[in-house]
Amino acid sequence: MSTATPQKFEFQAEIKQLLDIVIHSLYTHKEIFVRELVSNAADALEKLRHTQLTEKTVADDTLELAISVTTDDKAKTITIQDSGVGMTRAELIENLGTIAHSGSKQFLKSLAPVSGEAPAGQDSASARANLIGQFGVGFYSAFMVAQRVRVYSRSWRVDEPAHVWTSDGSGSYEIEEVSDQTRGTKLVIELKDDCAEYASDSQIKGILERYSAFVSFPINLNGKRVNTVQALWLRAKNEIKDEEYTEFYKFQAHAFDEPRLRLHFSADAPISINALLFVPQDNTEKFGFARAEPSVALYCRKVLIDAQPKDLLPEWLRFLKGVVDSEDLPLNISRETMQDRTLIEKLNKVITKRFLKFLDEEAKHRPDAYAGFYAEFGLFLKEGAAMDHTHKEQLVKLLRFESSLTEKGKTTSLADYVSRLGADQKEIYYLVGPNRAAIESGPYLEGFKARNLEVLFCYESVDEYVMSHVREFDGRKLTAADHADVKLADLPKPEGALSADDTKTLTTWLKATLGERVAEVKASDRLVDSPALALNADKFMSPHMRRMMKAMNKDAADSPLRVNLEINPRSAVMKRLFETHTAAPDKAKLVAEQILDNALISAGLLDDATPMVARLYKLLESV
Ligand code: ADP
Ligand code: MG
Numbered sequence: 304m305s306t307a308t309p310q311k312f313e314f315q316a317e318i319k320q321l322l323d324i325v326i327h328s329l330y331t332h333k334e335i336f337v338r339e340l341v342s343n344a345a346d347a348l349e350k351l352r353h354t355q356l357t358e359k360t361v362a363d364d365t366l367e368l369a370i371s372v373t374t375d376d377k378a379k380t381i382t383i384q385d386s387g388v389g390m391t392r393a394e395l396i397e398n399l400g401t402i403a404h405s406g407s408k409q410f411l412k413s414l415a416p417v418s419g420e421a422p423a424g425q426d427s428a429s430a431r432a433n434l435i436g437q438f439g440v441g442f443y444s445a446f447m448v449a450q451r452v453r454v455y456s457r458s459w460r461v462d463e464p465a466h467v468w469t470s471d472g473s474g475s476y477e478i479e480e481v482s483d484q485t486r487g488t489k490l491v492i493e494l495k496d497d498c499a500e501y502a503s504d505s506q507i508k509g510i511l512e513r514y515s516a517f518v519s520f521p522i523n524l525n526g527k528r529v530n531t532v533q534a535l536w537l538r539a540k541n542e543i544k545d546e547e548y549t550e551f552y553k554f555q556a557h558a559f560d561e562p563r564l565r566l567h568f569s570a571d572a573p574i575s576i577n578a579l580l581f582v583p584q585d586n587t588e589k590f591g592f593a594r595a596e597p598s599v600a601l602y603c604r605k606v607l608i609d610a611q612p613k614d615l616l617p618e619w620l621r622f623l624k625g626v627v628d629s630e631d632l633p634l635n636i637s638r639e640t641m642q643d644r645t646l647i648e649k650l651n652k653v654i655t656k657r658f659l660k661f662l663d664e665e666a667k668h669r670p671d672a673y674a675g676f677y678a679e680f681g682l683f684l685k686e687g688a689a690m691d692h693t694h695k696e697q698l699v700k701l702l703r704f705e706s707s708l709t710e711k712g713k714t715t716s717l718a719d720y721v722s723r724l725g726a727d728q729k730e731i732y733y734l735v736g737p738n739r740a741a742i743e744s745g746p747y748l749e750g751f752k753a754r755n756l757e758v759l760f761c762y763e764s765v766d767e768y769v770m771s772h773v774r775e776f777d778g779r780k781l782t783a784a785d786h787a788d789v790k791l792a793d794l795p796k797p798e799g800a801l802s803a804d805d806t807k808t809l810t811t812w813l814k815a816t817l818g819e820r821v822a823e824v825k826a827s828d829r830l831v832d833s834p835a836l837a838l839n840a841d842k843f844m845s846p847h848m849r850r851m852m853k854a855m856n857k858d859a860a861d862s863p864l865r866v867n868l869e870i871n872p873r874s875a876v877m878k879r880l881f882e883t884h885t886a887a888p889d890k891a892k893l894v895a896e897q898i899l900d901n902a903l904i905s906a907g908l909l910d911d912a913t914p915m916v917a918r919l920y921k922l923l924e925s926v
Contacts, residue, residue: 309479314400314470318443322472326446333448333498337507338514339441340383340490341522342606344370347387347488348520354388354459361459362389363486369521372511376502384489385520390456395468395478399442399454445490446472448498455481455489516554517605534605536579536626540567552581556598556624560584563676565625566661574649580625580658586679588622595621601650602628614647617655617694619687622680627654659697666701666716674714677703685765689772699773704733704759707752711739717776720757730782731775732789733759735767736907745905746836747785750829753794758784767848785906787838787867791828801872801881809881810870816895817868827869834876837866837902849908864908868899893922 314322348368355361366386373382390398445452450471457465465484470476492501500506504525511522517534535543535551552562562581569577580599588595598621601612605628615627629650662684666673677684681703688698703714708723720731732751736742742760751758761770770781782789801809806826813824830836839849849864870877876898884891896918903909 309469309477311475311477312396312400313475318400319474322443322446326472334501334510335514336444336447337381337383337501337510338606339444341370341372341511341515341518343441344383344385344387344488345515345518345520345606347385347389350388351386351459351487358459360461361486362457362461362463366486367521369523370518372507372522372524374502374504374507374525376499376504379494379496379499379502380491381494381501381507382489382491384487386485386487389458389465389487390454391458391460391463392466392478392480394458395454395456395466399468400476443472445492448494448501449492450495451493453491453493455484455491457484457486457488459486513610514607516607517602519605534602534628536567536577536628537605543567548579551579552624555600555626556581556583558583558624562624563679564661564665564672566658568657568661570653570657574646574653575630576650576653577628578626578654578657580623580627580654582622582676582680583624584679586622586682589679589682597621599623599625599627601632602626603632604628604630608632612647614644615651615654617651617687617691619683619691620655620658622683623658655694656697659694659701662701663697674703677701677714682763682765685763685769689765689769695773699776702773704761705739706760707743707748707758715759720759721777721779723757724779725755728756729779730789731759731779732756732782732784733761733766733770734784735761735770738762746830746833746902747905749831749833750791750827751784753831754791756791785838789829793828799873799878801878805881806870806872809872809877809884812884813868813870813895816892817899820865820899821868822865823867825867825869826872829869830871830874832874833871833905834874835868835870835898835902837868837899837906837908839866839906839908853910864910866903866906866908868902870898890922890925893918897922 348370351361352368355364363386368386371382371384373384374380375382452470452472454468455465456468457463465481466478467481468476468478494501508524508529511524511529515522516530516532518530519534521528522530532551532554535547548565548567549561552558552565560583563584564582566578566580569575597611597613597616599612599616600610601608601615616623627650629646632646662673662676665676684698684701688695688702691698700716700718703716705711705713706715706720709715717731734742734745734747736745739760739762742748748758761767767783770783773781775781800806810824810826814821817824827836872878880891880894880898883894897915900909900912900915904912
């Protein structure tokens with residue numbers, strides 16, 4: 304039935320309630336209405352595309368499939384027009400006047416193969432995938448900003464007349480037949496006075512670019528095309544060129560560099576995901592910039608849900624850029640506030656696992672690219688290895704270190720380290736130091752070298768923390784090589800060392816001479832060339848940690864430092880000191896003090912070097 308005069312309808316009671324909620328509280332950002340209405344227009348166009356495939360005659364068959372948005376800041380209106388399926392009079396009433404009715408939902412149902420019929424083909428499947436539906440309230444979001452909404456619509460069905468649906472959102476709407484309307488729907492929104500900003504071209508442009516950049520149909524704002532980038536993540540990998548990926552990355556991440564790595568994948572179970580992830584060239588946190596914000600955006604069928612979703616990825620993946628799109632997101636109330644945490648958790652799990660697998664493959668098949676990535680972003684993997692128990696095992700495998708067996712600049716994994724171990728080695732040794740030269744010239748390494756034990760070199764201040772949290776790998780304990788508890792196997796005693804008795808005499812004298820500065824003095828089995836080394840007597844605080852604590856808290860009273868001094872009875876310095884300590888005790892005392900200071904310097908434990916200067920001058924006098 305059609306009428307020539309306006310006919311008035313009351314909204315269902317539920318709709319009135321719904322409108323009240325929508326207008327007053329459902330959406331926190333009013334601008335969302337643009338996204339909802341543009342999504343409806345895109346849905347209608349997608350439906351039309353499908354209809355054109357299945358129906359012989361469609362009204363205005365040659366119309367371009369596009370969305371046109373126009374703003375008029377004088378009249379304070381925004382108009383959104385599409386050339387999609389349109390609505391008949393009955394559909395206007397049903398779709399815009401009935402609660403919890405989703406036309407898209409029904410459309411989806413109509414696409415599903417009915418039992419007994421041939422299964423729906425490729426086209427209906429992709430049409431289904433492209434429909435943004437499932438919401439009950441999208442259209443009503445217009446009333447957040449509108450004092451009146453007019454919906455002009457003409458169905459694709461050739462014989463149906465066009466109508467205009469009008470409402471101020473308070474309690475009723477009117478429908479009237481109109482002429483001069485081409486196929487599709489035109490929404491004219493008369494803005495409330497305090498929402499006049501949405502009649503501004505630049506304002507709407509920003510909103511469209513943000514939320515609707517990847518909508519498949521052209522969107523023209525006041526005659527100018529706004530969306531030019533494709534939703535690359537939904538296309539087949541083998542059809543995409545490297546340059547397209549790079550261009551997409553630059554657009555999506557607002558970046559200027561070339562991505563270092565990329566991962567493009569899709570999954571169906573346990574949840575539908577299309578993801579396109581990028582690792583940028585540089586780690587910006589490294590330059591002392593602020594902590595990176597999560598910036599893998601979450602989409603549902605090409606429409607932005609959240610540009611910076613908090614829990615989509617674990618913290619340590621905050622350097623990633625890109626897009627995750629899932630059709631399974633429950634959007635029945637609002638796309639904006641996601642209530643279903645478990646869904647996000649599922650997404651998180653699948654993506655993280657897949658990305659870790661990707662890194663593992665990169666490390667295997669493209670070791671140079673991986674090394675480059677690791678040099679830049681390894682810190683994040685370390686953070687994850689130390690903090691993220693769920694993924695610790697995978698992450699630890701991805702860590703890389705230089706070692707006493709690698710060349711400078713080359714690294715080894717823990718798995719490779721273990722593969723080189725002797726049968727009786729139960730521990731994985733590491734040394735923390737500022738760089739390779741410092742570790743190699745220090746006294747701690749030589750005992751391990753002499754016994755052919757590989758030692759990992761750690762140069763970053765977090766390494767100590769990471770190693771102590773990772774604790775073990777492949778059943779072997781990660782052990783600091785400069786730890787006082789480390790026991791090394793005996794080496795054959797070389798010729799010309801101080802005798803056991805003389806050594807004992809010397810260590811006793813040293814303890815007496817150095818007094819409180821040392822907890823213990825003993826002969827060492829770690830030393831080969833160096834005369835002495837210092838080991839922190841405090842089990843719970845490594846030299847590195849102690850330095851960090853001091854750096855963080857300069858004014859705190861220094862905890863008195865006590866070390867164990869280990870001496871090398873084979874060293875010429877110790878042999879000479881043994882002779883001097885009776886012949887010239889004063890000079891020997893100066894030498895003993897200096898040996899301790901030297902050992903403390905190597906250990907990174909010397910707090911104050913000034914007494915050393917005066918002492919050295921005294922020693923120099925006697926040369
Ligand atoms: P949803 O999009 O989740 O179905 P909406 O409230 O956004 O919910 O829209 C309700 C219904 O109104 C849609 O399902 C659709 O049938 C119809 N509709 C809305 N906008 C249009 C449009 N531009 N063209 C055709 N139909 C539309
Ligand atoms: Mg909608």
